[in-house]
Amino acid sequence: MKIIIAENMEEFNEIAADIVSRQIRNKPDSVLGLATGSTPLGLYALLADKYKKGELDFSRVKTFNLDEYRGLPKDHPQSYYHYMYENLFSKINIKDENVNLLNGEGLDPYKVCADYEEKIKAAGGIDLQVLGIGHNGHIGFNEPGTPFDSVTDLIDLSERTIEANSRFFESPDQVPRQALSMGIKTIMQARSIMLLISGSGKARIAAKALKGPITQNVPASVLQLHPFVTVILDKEAAEYL
Numbered sequence: 001m002k003i004i005i006a007e008n009m010e011e012f013n014e015i016a017a018d019i020v021s022r023q024i025r026n027k028p029d030s031v032l033g034l035a036t037g038s039t040p041l042g043l044y045a046l047l048a049d050k051y052k053k054g055e056l057d058f059s060r061v062k063t064f065n066l067d068e069y070r071g072l073p074k075d076h077p078q079s080y081y082h083y084m085y086e087n088l089f090s091k092i093n094i095k096d097e098n099v100n101l102l103n104g105e106g107l108d109p110y111k112v113c114a115d116y117e118e119k120i121k122a123a124g125g126i127d128l129q130v131l132g133i134g135h136n137g138h139i140g141f142n143e144p145g146t147p148f149d150s151v152t153d154l155i156d157l158s159e160r161t162i163e164a165n166s167r168f169f170e171s172p173d174q175v176p177r178q179a180l181s182m183g184i185k186t187i188m189q190a191r192s193i194m195l196l197i198s199g200s201g202k203a204r205i206a207a208k209a210l211k212g213p214i215t216q217n218v219p220a221s222v223l224q225l226h227p228f229v230t231v232i233l234d235k236e237a238a239e240y241l
């Protein structure tokens with residue numbers, strides 16, 4: 001596990017964007033796994049900027065998003081579909097047919113999840129998975145207690161996650177109670193992983209995930225077992241490392 005501590009968010013975003021850019025330049029048809037949340041917003045802005053300057057070409061890149069709320073229409077401002085188009089896809093030359101998101105509106109979420117696993121396999125697997133971390137250590141929406149061999153599935157969100165994500169909704173009762181998420185095994189099958197952790201609010205969970213025991217109670221701790229993980233933290237998140 002390679003741990004990089006950035007001086008500030010500008011450097012944090014640049015390091016992250018360099019890793020993604022290098023991946024795409026080395027393999028123009030890379031398969032990227034993408035995350036949502038506030039943490040990767042700066043990364044996506046820089047990638048869009050690099051595309052605008054002619055430094056990056058996404059025409060052969062494929063993406064698979066980690067997760068999606070269950071029951072939110074695609075055009076809902078808080079759906080991850082909306083987030084991804086708003087913050088990245090509408091600003092780069094990725095082809096719609098190369099964009100993959102879990103359909104949270106599907107009538108049969110279990111089939112949606114099983115099909116997603118097959119689609120990832122058919123694309124040759126994920127080359128680089130971008131990850132954030134929840135305050136409780138979740139990756140994707142894999143909450144504490146999720147078995148390490150889990151695959152893409154319908155998840156019940158924990159109270160902690162509903163509370164954390166309620167800042168994006170008018171009230172906590174508007175936050176969906178369920179989500180579809182890649183499993184921990186699905187994430188671990190990526191050839192390389194970049195975990196982004198920023199802010200003092202993540203400092204304790206960062207130390208637990210990166211230096212603590214590997215346990216299902218801290219889902220991100222499983223990443224200690226992956227051979228190619230780069231973790232980027234800002235100084236605040238690195239306080240207890």
Ligand code: GLP
Nearest residue numbers: 036037038039132133134140141
């Ligand atoms: C959300 C997402 C995760 C994300 C995490 C942290 O619930 N499902 O994929 O990494 O929480 O989000 P943030 O970066 O906003 O703290």
